[in-house]
Amino acid sequence: MNNLLLRHVKLTHPQVTSMLQYQCRLNASTTTTTTTTTAGSKSVIQQSPIVLDNTKPPPPLDADRMRMHPRIGNREIVGYGLKGKPEYFDLVMFPCPSIRWEADTSEIAELRKKEKGDWKQLSTEDKKRLYRASFRQTFEEFTAPSGIWKWTMGWTLIALAGLILAYDGWRRVAYPFETPDSFGEEKLKKQLQYHIAARQGPMTGLSAKWDYETGTWKK
């Protein structure tokens, strides 16, 4: 049942709604974030963020949240976003999405209290944690080159080569070449005699290798 992505299903039936809530809670309670805040070059795959905090009561359903409930879980709605829907997005054209990325757990609530004070007291780690709580990827991350052009080029060339080979194969199958009788041994020998008699290639070619005095090949 976990593979059936219920979040892709439009919420029409109340039974589907409760299934969706169940799956949201399941996802939230069994996964943890594994973000690292070290500025090393290790690439870390982030598991699902904490979207739903089970210890908190469900958020009050206002008009915005009702359109998407419970898809966004406990996350705070902070802006208009793209079209008024409380969805998260990382876009270059619109830097500020409509909801925060992570729900406000107690850990983040602490940091937000600190944020109300002097920002110079926040350490770099705090600031990075706050950023990751509000946003999924930095600008550099979602605008980083994906390297898909290598795949495209590679598969294009492979496909082209495949098509050319297929075409050649088809030609071999569709147009069989029965050799004429001039390809036989006797006729080829006769042809060679005629070529030598006609002095074909007298300087550097065929007849240059034939000794006309003795009537044999040159040694």
Add this chain to the structure above:
Amino acid sequence: MALLFRSTLIQLLTKTTRPMLMTMASTGRRNMSSHSKETDEEFDQRWKAYFERPNIDGWDIRQGINHMNRLDLIPEPEIISACLQACRRVNDHSLAVRYLEAIRYKSNAVSKEVWPWILQEIRPTLNQLGVSAPEDLGYDKPELALKSVDDM
């Protein structure tokens, strides 16, 4: 996209030299369309006033940032400072960093020299508020490698 921002670079350069060259008369701007005859200063003033509202909330800041990001320009350092002050009033540091990242991305599309200039101009505000520039957080290079949304 770089073609759209050519005029902003010239705009920036003319703005810095205005105190020195008094003869530079770039106040009026005539449009082909009758859409808006707003000058650059009026535009700046309007946006500064928008962000300087004392009781602005996060929603309006985000609206302003998103709207301004769509326009074919990089905001003046005064507007950027006003927006950062607004972020301070709503106690949202990550929003300020995101805004700076957006401006950095946009300005790098024009030229490599714009972003250092902007940073230099808003450095007093950054120091006063304690906002970190993206470089200070290490966000001028990618940190996490997450799957792109398009591949899911």
